[in-house]
Amino acid sequence: MRVAGLSFVLFGCAAYAAWTTLERSVETITAFAYGLTFLWVGWRLAGKRNQYRLLGLILVARGVFNLANGMDLVPTAFEVWFIWSFVIKASSMLCLIHAVQEKIQKRYTRAIDSLSKGFLVYDRNGRIRSANESCARLLGAPGVKQLLGTRIVDWLPSVGRRGVAAHFQRFADAARYPHVETVVVDVGGRALPLELIASPHYERGQLHCMMLVMDITERKNNDDLLQRAANFDSVTGLLNRHGLSGRLAAALAQARAEGSGCAVLFVDIDKFKRVNDSFGHGAGDQLLIQMAQLLRGMARDGDLLARFGGDEFIVVLQDLPLADVAAAATARGQQILRALNNGFQLSPQLITVSASIGVACYPGDGGDADALTRNADIAMHDVKKSGRGELRFFDPAMSAYARDALVIDGALRGAIQAGELSLVYQPIVDAASGGMDKAEALLRWHSASLGAIGPDRFIPVAEDSGLIIELGAWVLDEACRQLAGWRDSLPQLVVSINVSARQLLDPAFIGLVERALSANGLAPGRLELELTERVLISDGAQVRDALGRLRALGVSLSLDDFGTGYSSLSYLTQFQINTLKIDRAFVTDMVDSPRSNALVATIIAMGKSLGLQLVAEGVETAGQARALEAMGCHYLQGYHISRPVGAAALPLFARRDGAATVTAAAPAVLL
DSSP states (O other), rough: OOOHHHHHHHHHHHHHHHHHOTTTTTTHHHHHHHHHEEEEEEHHTTOOOTTTTHHHHHHHHHHHHHHHHHHOOOOOOOOHHHHHHHHHHHHHHHHHHHHHHHHHHHHHHHHHTOOEEEEEOOTTTTTTEEEEEHHHHHHHOOHHHHHEEEEEEEETTTTHHHHHHHHHHHHHHTTTOEEEEEEEEEEOOOOOEEEEEEEEEEEEEEEEEEEEEEHHHHHHHHHHHHHHHHHTTTTTTOOOHHHHHHHHHHHHHHHHHTTOOOEEEEEEEHHHHHHHHHHHHHHHHHHHHHHHHHHHHHHOOOOOOEEEEEEEEEEEEEEGGGGGHHHHHHHHHHHHHHTTTOEEEETEEEEEOEEEEEEETTTTTTHHHHHHHHHHHHHHHHHHHTSSEEEEOOHHHHHHHHHHHHHHHHHHTTTTTTTTTTEOOOOETTTTTTEEEEEEEEEEEETTTEEOHHHHHHHHHHHHHHHHHHHHHHHHHHHHHHHHHHTTTTTTTTEEEOHHHHHHHHHHHHHHHHHHHHHHTTOGGEEEEEEEEEEETOOHHHHHHHHHHHHHHHHHEEEEEEEESSHHHHHHHHHHEEEEEEOHHHHTTTTTTTHHHHHHHHHHHHHTTTTOOEEEOOOOSHHHHHHHHHHHHHHEEEETTTTBBBBTTHHHHHSSSSGTTSOOOOOOOOO
16 A cells, blocks of 8 residues: 555656646756655665665655755755765765775785685686685686686686586585585696585675685695505505405406406414514514515516515415416415525524415405405415415315314313313323333313313314413413322322423413422422423524423423424434433334334434433334333333323222233223
């Protein structure tokens, strides 16, 4: 209604003006037109309840003045004064507005120039309307002036005309504003990575695109460092386990597509811990670095090299003909083993090490990276168990053993606390008198979940996992406790226990022996420690030191399975051994084989000449017992004498009527 009323009033005023001014000058008509316009605009503004209401009232007053002037209601003198006043005021206001706008523009320019990031605004045509110095520098322009008026695609080809249109389309759709990464070449010719962030911006009611241009060189460098740390070993520079996984998966995918083969060699440096312990971790790192250099020197194009962890390395031979995979793996593995014979210079020492290598081939030994690596690892550990320094291919039977070992390891960890372990004792008798002077303590395990597990199954697992130290300590304490319990019934009995390399080299082992003897009130001579050649070759200097301390303590030392190794004779001169145990393999064949008979006789004669006691293992017949006695062997041990028996049965064996003869029947209680 108010609009209709106002329209009626304005129409009436216009009609009156037309009727009264048909013969008036153009100036009068113009005054009426201005007056009506000011009235209309002022009325519209005054009717809104906002910050422009006062301006609307002023425009209404101005419109009334123009209409009054057009109807000659304003005195001429006042009109002249008003016109000159308006001209002066309008001129001054325009100058003031220009000054304010210029100041605002300078502040705006300084503000955007102070930004460390590049800043520009372009229109729908991609023409740059505003920019700062940082943007000019990042885009390689001589200055801001050279940017203004040009098209953004001239400086950022990666944006392109379609990119410009896409930005505005996203603004219209209220979609997430795009982030784009691109690379430009700066004035120095250097590739500069940039990130572009676009957002909408309105100028004079028109939609523009405002873009931040950021130099992300530092971020890219940091990303590269993080990427390298995530995928490469910091010591050797080779791929690490994570980096190998992705590269090997890609290699297998390519092999699958091309019908080619791959081989994974799992290389483990033997006795690497000895280097760290003897020369320090710095020397150990130098050895790892030189090992990596050695592997690089052998690598062909396309080979993958990785440090899998610790002293373990992976070599992947890819893109091989299926018929040549095994041959190529064997050739590379043997090349590595031969190169290790040259040693490594760890100033000032020259260190020679060996390595155990397990091999798994694609596609026969696994179809994915994890399976191949795992199977190569299993093959490598199979080498470790049989002596080290060799190359061996994966066999499915190894995997079954590994799974069995994993189950045994899990159950064995709680065996001591669960009371599942026990000791049995196998008598060792004097070959001439039949009297029992010694007994060997043997560990037995009856698992609540797995049943009875033989030592041949759980002892190697304990060796690999390190549990052998805990088991060995329990055996030592239990054997000494039981020996103290036989103080009255078997006052002269010597008990022997087996000692592994890990136990002997454990810094706490000597102290455990001292405490076990002291706690049970035993003379050191009543305890004998049985060692194998594998123990003696572990670390000559450390073994010699440990054995010297045990001898000083008064404990007897026995070399088990004599004759089955490679350097047994040298051990007799290096280490102060009390007893030699002739391996059962020679005793078994001595009656029927002249060679075995002569060998046993030679071992006995040599041992006696060195002042050593001799024990023959595996005596299973009366003929073997008589032959050994005739050769001068001191002690006999085997099923012909007695099977291992429980602690309660051992004194009964010692008191039996036939104890004086080695051909007597075995005791009733057998284990």
